[in-house]
Amino acid sequence: MSQVPAATRALRVLRFLSSQADPVPVEAIMRACELPRSTTYHLVNAMIEEGFVVHLVDERRYGLGVSAFEVGSGYSRQAPLQRIARRPLAQLVDRLGQSAHLAVLHGRDVLYIVEERAPGRPPLVTDVGVRLPAHLTASGRAIMASLPNGQVRALYPDRAAFTDRTGIGPQSPTALKATLAEARRLGYATEAGEVTLGLSSVAVPVLDHNGHPVAAIAVTYAAEDPVPPAAALRHCADLLSQRLGARRVG
Structure with a gap:
């Protein structure tokens, strides 16, 4: 405290x-x-x-x-998170050869605020300004897995709070709880075809000085491609977290 x-x-x-x-x-x-x-x-x-x-x-x-x-409004004018994230995200894309993005939680959605596309990769729906259901995205899961359980329950109190895109993904508080528990166990979150069929994502949270998840970094890739190493995303997220005042990781 x-x-x-x-x-x-x-x-x-x-x-x-x-x-x-x-x-x-x-x-x-x-x-x-x-x-x-x-x-x-x-x-x-x-x-x-x-x-x-x-x-x-x-x-x-x-x-x-x-x-x-x-x-x-003052935050929007200064856009500090976008400013500090753009270069590390571009370096992550260069390293992995896959598209990457930064998203924040807004209600039950994630809002994409930085997008770095890798040349020749599949088109994505995650343009800057796009909102997607948080429970279906790797970014949303990475953020919510670091939130208090009570806050997640307030966001998703019953089945009526859940939406669907491709017929895949948690559709109840119990299913979401299990999904977030797995993300906490692994140290990163994933989704496979739940936003767009044929595409998968892996994501890790960005923390502020209180250890609160303020955003998530995710990499999206074709289902037939190798899974990007979570360690590379975690290195990028740790860099942003430290610049936001979080304690050094590792």
Whole structure:
């Protein structure tokens, strides 16, 4: 825990709210951030006063306020993650001869923010700005495997939260839990034909100074090609993580 625990908890609340497609009840915040009810109310009330959270009284739900939008807009203007990721990602593509991308979690989707294409490789759907269901992508799985279980449950509470693209992939909380457990065991996440038939991906998370997964690096390859070594992706991800203030790995 940080030496400023209230600040750490407030940031966790902001991070959780930013991952939701709609405002949520206070109980969801409590579960996802593992906070007592009284602490949760104190935090969100302080954040409401500063404009980072808005309370929808009639719906008994909480969502992001205008101040959070202003912070997000500032990030978009500076684009630090994209700036520090582009060269290492290009070097990864040169090394492996396969296309690579960087994605962040946005609700139940991953949003692709950097794309580096390898010459002569199959066309991909993962252009910059594209969103795909997180539970079907290697990137989304790599990120969610590093999240608290409560946050994943809040994102995927039941079967209705799951979508499908190719008829392959987890379609229930139990199946997703098993998929993420395997990613944690391996230290990387995979998908095979779940986004596009005939294509597979492998991904590893990028961590910030709190050990929180802020993004994932993935490499996509044709199913008949050799599986790219996860160690190469991990080296690239470790480099970005260290530049974001994470402790040195290894």
